[in-house]
Amino acid sequence: MRKPSATRRSTVARRRLGAVFAVALSGLGVVVPAPVASAATVDTNASYVLVNRNSGKVLDVYGRATNDGARISQYTRNDGAWQQWQFVDSGGGYYRLRSRHSGKVLDFPSTADRTGLVQNTDANRTSQQFRLADSDGGHVRLLNRAGGKAVDVLDSSTADGARIVQWPDTGGTNQQWRLVRLGADTTPPTAPAAPRTSNLTCSSVTLSWSASTDDVGVAFYDVYHDGQLMTSVPGTARSVDLTVVPGATWGLYVNARDAAGNVSQAGPTVTITVPQCQADTVPPTTPTGVTATASGTTVAVRWSPATDNVGVTGYEILRDGTQVGSTTGAATTSFTDSGLAANTRYEYRVRARDAQANRSTPSAPVTVTTGAACATALCSITRVATDTDLPWGLATLPDGQVLYGRRDAFDIVRLDPATGAKTSLGRVPGVAGTDGEGGVLGIAVAADFTADPWVYVMHTSPTDNRVVRIRYTGGVLTGTPQVLLTGIPRNKYHNGGRLRFGPDGKLYVATGDGQNGTWAQDLDNLAGKVLRVNRDGTVPGDNPFGTPVWSYGHRNPQGLAFDSRGRLWEQEFGNSVMDETNLIVRGGNYGWPACEGTTGRCDEPGFIAPERTYPVAEASCSGIAVVRDALYLACLRGARLYRAEITDDGLGDVQQYLNGTYGRLRTAEPSADGGLWLTTSTRGDKDSVANNSNESILKVELGR
Known part of the structure; x- marks a missing residue:
């Protein structure tokens, strides 16, 4: 588990744009072309990572320590400041290697073989001075002036955390280091x-x-x-x-x-x-033992498992002959049907399916009558409107009207919740798709919108992601958008995009890592972050790093919401293992790319653990909303709505609703009357083609 931490050490240096990430694949035996230094070309004004020829790992301050005597190890490369070194000229062809993390220099406390390399305060002692001796292939050996011995990976280990020691100079590959200069190249390759x-x-x-x-x-x-x-x-x-x-x-x-x-x-x-591995035309057996139990306007359906010649992959639930939900996996044999009409009789059947879409015959019907009043969290669900494009960002105006953005069509629509009538307010200028998940993304309005009517929008442009605001007067968008933030890296995927005003009146922005994980840890880059700015785009004076960055180490955050305590919750896509719900703190580091959920190198000092994780297949949640201190998560791949009670200690009583009922859910937003808005994202959400969807905007009446 990641160790909780409310703050990040201020000694973390800020790397320049485009810091190196290449040796993450050293296990493949890759020899990577890079700007390297030799004994004759080392630049005392530059920062370097030192890559061991034998292991492919880099010189690292163990545990990111800042104290004298802290040991030096090798570690998988992440280009953190604890892996960055500056060469300080000591004269006579010798240099001291100063950590950009701690400000201390490398030192051997004795001249004995196997003495461990440590960091100490710079005193320019001979034990802190090293000569660079060239080896073949652009590598150097570091020879200590006091003992004449070489900097060596103990026992030629290739493991993370292996000790760095001194040993007589043999020229072995575990004594050879490649000096890779950071920031020497800022031009990306062309697209494949x-x-x-x-x-x-x-x-x-x-x-x-x-x-x-x-x-x-x-x-x-x-x-x-x-x-x-x-x-x-x-x-x-x-x-x-x-x-x-x-x-x-x-x-x-x-x-x-x-x-x-x-x-x-x-x-x-x-x-x-992908084709199936074997032809299968045999459907599963029909589920038996189906029961349906009403609790107010919610019905719980349960059944006994079916069997199949290959394997049951899920179940489909039919209400009055129409499929209203589904489950994944043979072991899930229950479904909760929410938002039903009161005092109404319903008939339920269940059918099983396998991996090749063979379906059993429906089960015998069971009937149930709902109660007179809602007794659960979701009381009723109404499809207020549909759209042929993706309704991505959504905001409620003080008068109850709703604004939403059509991601791939680049326009903003006003929706009347009472009638379902839609009015296009026009296209947002300067938007460009990404052939993936770009376009018009998050939308937000401030609490004092009536007095200061700006609509805030995050969108992808041909060159970057940016945040703009557009004046809303007379019920329409007017004037040229004001650009508040630019230079947020974009790519086909991982653009983030959610906007949320906090109770402090500041605008919070979720940005993805632009498919470059190192940017998430780079404080000089706006990718992979939660940003915080004033409503005019300027940087608040109490931001932790003097920049828009509020927190970092995020992969692709797309959910932001504040609870009644003023705490900021964030929902983040993992890669293939875990998604995570985070409680965001000022200056916090949430671990990506070293850590995904609770997997990977999550024990790095300073990383903040998620409040909750979810298997990607059951989540991929994009939008979140807080209503009466319950957190609602709208999930895409999981095709469900999670609800969790917010407590002093985190999240409790996590429940699932609408599992498969409406397909992929994209956005969750509070409504003006204390309910919830949901939007779907079932078609065309992985391209930039306009109007190739068939989506719903749903109004949810909430109970408790």
Whole structure:
């Protein structure tokens, strides 16, 4: 688990844009072209990471310590300040290596073999001075002036945390270091082109592409499906064999990355539909033992498991002959149907399905009559409007009218909740899609909207993500948008996009990592962050780093909401294992890319643990809302609504609703009358094609 921490140490240095990430693939044995230094070319004004030739790992201050005597180890590269070193000239061809994290220098306390390397206050002692001796392949050996011995990875270990010691100079690869200068290259490669697939089977496929170009050289290609990283390969590769899931429909694409960590825009998407491994025409058996129990206007349906010659993959629930929900997995044998009419008789049946969409006959019917009044959280659900485009951001005006953005059509619509009437307020200028999840994203209005009527919008442009505001007068959007924030990196996916005004009157902005995980840890970059700005885009004086950054270490946050205590909750997409709900604190580091949920290197000092995690297959939640200190999460892949009680200690009494009833849920927002707005995102949400959807805007009446 990540160790909770309310603050981040102020000694963390700010890296320049485009810091290096390449050696994360050192386990592949990749030799990465990069701006390297030799004994003759070291720059005392630059920062370096030192990469061991044997292990591919880098010189690291263990545990990010700042005290004298803290040990030095090797660790997987993340380019944190605790892995950055500056060469200070001591004269006579010797240098001291100063940590950008602690300000201390490398030191050997004695001249004995196997003495561990530590950091100490800079006294310019000979034990703190090192000569760079060139080795082949652009590597150097670091020879200590006091003992004449080399900086060595103990026992040639390749493990994270292995000790760094001194040992007589043998020239071994565990004594050779590659000096990679940070910030020397800020130009990303071009996008890979012409993706194509071959050799598609039920378990694998070959993806090929045309080469990208770069001013220095492409170091890696990162291969994704639908925003999830699958693998990375060396820059010399033009194809890769991928493992796929039978029956899945995936959009595959490739990003290029250079040695300085600059990531290209994503290449085009190629869609595959994976065949099943064996023909199966046998449906599951019919579920038995179906019961339905009413509690107010909610009905709980339960049944006994069905069987199948291959395997049951889920169940579908029919209400009065129409499918109203579904479950995933053979073990889930219950469903909660919410928001029903009072004093009404309903008939339920259940059918089982397998991986090849064979369905059983429906079960025998059971009937139930709802109670006279709502006794649960969700009392009624009304489809107020539909749209052929994706309703992504949504905000409620003081008069109860609703504004929502059409993501791929780039316009904003006013919705009358009473009649369902829609009025287009016009397109947002300067928007460009990303052939993925870009367009018009978050929308927000301030609490004093009536007196100061601005509509705040986050959108992708041809070059970046940005936040603008547009005047709303006379019931329409008027004038040229004012640009409040620019330079937020964009890509096909991972654009974040949610906006929320806090009780402090500041605007909070969720930004994705732009498919470059190192940016999430880079305080000089606006990607992978929660930002906080004044309503005119200026930086509040109490922000932790003197920039818009409020918290960092986020992958792709898309949910922001405040509770009655003024605490900020955030919902974040994981890659393929865990999504997470976070409680955001000023200056907090939430761990990405080292940590996903509670997996990975989550014990790094200073990382803040999530309040709750969810398997990606059951979540992928995008929008969140707080109503009467209950947190509601609208989930895409999970196709459900989570509800959790907010307590002093976190989240409790987590329940699921609408499981499969309305498909993928994108946005959750409080309504003016104490209810909830939900929007769906069931079609066309992984491209930038306008009006290829069939979506719903739902009004939820809440009970307790």
